[in-house]
Amino acid sequence: MPDKKRKLTIAVSGLNAIDSPGPGVAVIRALREAESFDVRIIGLAYESLEPGIFMHDLVDKTYQIPYPSTGIETIFERIEYIHSIEKLDIIIPNFDAELYPLIRLEDKLKEMGIKMFLPTMEQFEERHKVNLNDFGKKYNIKVPKSIVIHEISSVYSLPSEFKYPVVVKGKYYDASVCHNIDQIKTQFNKITAKWGLPVIIQEFIHGTEFNVTGLGDGNGNTISAVPMRKQYITEKGKAWGGISISDKRILDLTDHFLSQTKWRGGFELELMKDKENDFYLLEINPRMPAWIYLSVGVGQNIPEALVRLALDEDVKPFTHYQVGKMFVRYAWDMIVDMEEFQAISTLGEL
């Protein structure tokens, strides 16, 4: 008879499996397929229509949680309440914006018996879009030139090395290619209304986009790295289909990133290969991407390995993955009873 696997209670956010999806549902699918443990999944949702809330075959129970902007204490109190009922072993946050409060709460949660495997505050800050130029210089990685602006008048005095088009980006999300100053101004207003200041103006690199997701152990070692090329891109620039690839230069770049920064946790690197075949690092997402389930499909269950690292277990680096495996995303209409929507909306639990 096979050994009974231990059961872990893991809370996961990012249940918004929408057109610009959060990674939560994909992370949960990976955890459900873990070989080294069974899971009880606690969903953490911000809005009552996040699709993952209603996926009862994946999520055992969901709690609404306050937005990161409400402050660390409010978030802590809610986690404390959830923990009093669910006895959480692990939390896997899947939004950039919630990493800041959770990194600060990491020790406090650990004392309560809740573990996470997150980048350090220094790693989280230095990889930020607004610091990308310095990051590139510090770690000898090519990045597009960028400038951070805090007021709209600054668009009139962009340095001469910025040629059109440029990419205008929000602090956390949103990016748009702009071909003239009027488009920059429009985008500036749109982004600041939604995400606040500052706004980043970045050199547009013509080329082909590649992504790599992976896991660093915090000591400079690559536990996992899976590069992917987007094959089908939505209007929001999200991958709706992609394929695993074997480009050694991407893997070398990932190893370099991890060995230099000693990155701790999951991540996604967004890369652009230009006409000279040089790779530029456009962005570092400090968490697993929405396409993380591809890592399971190619033989590297990154969420499972991340959980084991969070539990202080010895995790051996993956050495192989299947090249040429594709993911194709799809939309799926679930039928939901009004009572369920009512419960999550009024009680904040389902």
Place this chain on the structure above:
Amino acid sequence: MRIKSNIAVSDSGFIFNPDTGESFTVNPTGALIINQLKEGRELKEIGNDIREKYNVQFVTFEKDFDDFIGLLRNYSLIENA
């Protein structure tokens, strides 16, 4: 000149470049050329075979053949030996 060793070509003419994730489809003549390049045959030999097989005029053949090889090069599917 040869097809990069890691390029996969199926019998149906589907080509996959694992470095870039790009895929292409070619017609049976294209597949024949690529498979022969993979076997290490020279361009000149392959060209002679095809001209014999399809009874095509030299000028027409040379133009199409050069275009095709140019495409393979453009998509980084071939490398110089």
